[in-house]
Amino acid sequence: MQALAIDIDGTLTRADGSLDPRVIDPLRTWPDPVVVATGKALPYPVGLCEFVGIPVRIIAENGGAVYLADDDLLEFTGDRERAQRVIKRYTDEGHSLGWGSVDFVNRWRETELAVNIDQQLEPLEEIATDEGMRVFDTGYAYHVTAPTVDKGVGLRTVGTRLDIDPSSFAVIGDSENDAAMFDLAGVSYAVANGDDTAKAAADHITEATYADGMLEALEALRE
Ligand SMILES: O=C(O)COP(=O)(O)O
Numbered sequence: 001m002q003a004l005a006i007d008i009d010g011t012l013t014r015a016d017g018s019l020d021p022r023v024i025d026p027l028r029t030w031p032d033p034v035v036v037a038t039g040k041a042l043p044y045p046v047g048l049c050e051f052v053g054i055p056v057r058i059i060a061e062n063g064g065a066v067y068l069a070d071d072d073l074l075e076f077t078g079d080r081e082r083a084q085r086v087i088k089r090y091t092d093e094g095h096s097l098g099w100g101s102v103d104f105v106n107r108w109r110e111t112e113l114a115v116n117i118d119q120q121l122e123p124l125e126e127i128a129t130d131e132g133m134r135v136f137d138t139g140y141a142y143h144v145t146a147p148t149v150d151k152g153v154g155l156r157t158v159g160t161r162l163d164i165d166p167s168s169f170a171v172i173g174d175s176e177n178d179a180a181m182f183d184l185a186g187v188s189y190a191v192a193n194g195d196d197t198a199k200a201a202a203d204h205i206t207e208a209t210y211a212d213g214m215l216e217a218l219e220a221l222r223e
């Protein structure tokens, strides 16, 4: 079998965003390294790995943060200042990040910023482009991210440190922020609930959605 790089939201979860407990044992028993690759801020996937009971191997913030606990690697890239400039212009125009007064989505973010998908995307994209940044729509948030950063860049960093070529990874995900990993992977699966970009970039599209799709992909990888 192969090393895994696996997305969280939309892939390890149910449709309501909660973790599907059926993914826990398969991740714990997977015989090759498992890397959790997410747009979320670093503390979330660290907690996930610890509570699931797998080694803490993480690509977070869409590749802006890479953390391999056993290999003493914690690396940040991206451009937080430029992301902040985008958000300041966006809020100066009267828009909001959309997380309310306590913003735990961005509180521990080091390299980018995320806006609630219930906020206006078009003005955010216009400002981001003008500032030389890009916006990932993950279906869960709009991420203002440096164009030099994506989960594929993160996978290269992880692969170098673990001495596993990215083309030796199997990758499973659901959204446009996973496509750069799909392009590098040996084999890639978009779950059936995935967006058009993910489905176009993936080698395979599962029949099942969300965690059922992830479990289906793992079954196919075991064959
Ligand atoms: O945080 C998000 O917006 C999505 O996170 P994901 O990359 O784990 O799907």
Ligand SMILES: [Mg+2]
Pocket (backbone or CB within 6 Å): 007, 008, 009, 010, 011, 138, 173, 174, 175
């Ligand atoms: Mg996702």
